[in-house]
Amino acid sequence: MSVDQLSISLTKEQAYALVDAVSERDDLALTASAHENEETGEWVFEATCDSPPDLAAYAALARQVLGGDVSFSVEPIDPEVNWVAKSLEGLAPVIAGGFYVYGSHETGTIPEGLTPMKIDAAQAFGTGHHETTTGCLEAIEALLADRNPARMIDIGTGTGVLAIALAKRLEAVILATDIDPIAVTTTVENAVENGVGDQIDAIEAAGLDNPEIAARAPYDLVVANILAGPLVELAPGVGAITQPGGTAILSGILNTQADGVIAAYEAAGFALKDHLKRKDWTTLVLEKA
Structure with missing residues (x-):
């Protein structure tokens, strides 16, 4: 090419x-x-x-x-x-919530009190620099202050940054899925690099189309940083695999698209709990009724 x-x-x-x-x-x-x-x-x-x-x-x-x-x-x-x-390459480290995301080129001292994640640029989305990723990390930080989810899935995991963030904070196994096999391989490599290889099961899946996803349901936390269109299409399925009282953290949504995504998830049984805006991008936190 x-x-x-x-x-x-x-x-x-x-x-x-x-x-x-x-x-x-x-x-x-x-x-x-x-x-x-x-x-x-x-x-x-x-x-x-x-x-x-x-x-x-x-x-x-x-x-x-x-x-x-x-x-x-x-x-x-x-x-x-x-x-x-x-x-x-060469991007500066990112602090989002209580997480510190950096590349292997970074030689500075990791700040005290933050959870470090080494995520190098790769052929998958998610180095922590985009507002959708920082919004999700901030939402995860806020959620973990109140509860410790046990069954989690990260849909469209990219580099695995969000799944790794959860694994770093919780003693649980996270299912990480992506339609791109390169992203699945990248997630596995990054999980091992960050010392949480045994806590992340990465699989290839288009949306929710994999029997492993249904087998592990219901989930008390669903994370999906993809795009507004696919999120709307997935709303009924996410509603079906999320247990009552469970949380969905969704991003990849432009501010102008947020109302449509909210409406789709309210129809699937969720209530809006938080709406984070970072520049032109939205992160939604919803709870299953």
């Missing part, structure tokens, strides 16, 4: 605004990120795209988000390079 890297120097606020705007589209980029150039101090927006990138669409989006015309530079990426990891 031929892949290009599109980039431009902006202010920090502009770079993050453009990342958010690109993230709302599924047709522009494979990954999008913002980072500070350590040599110049400038902030850089970068997007990894199928070659050739749709420069006209990027120019239109930049005019909408930034209020003016900008010039993007485009460079081809070596097809032998893991371009997802390349685009994300």
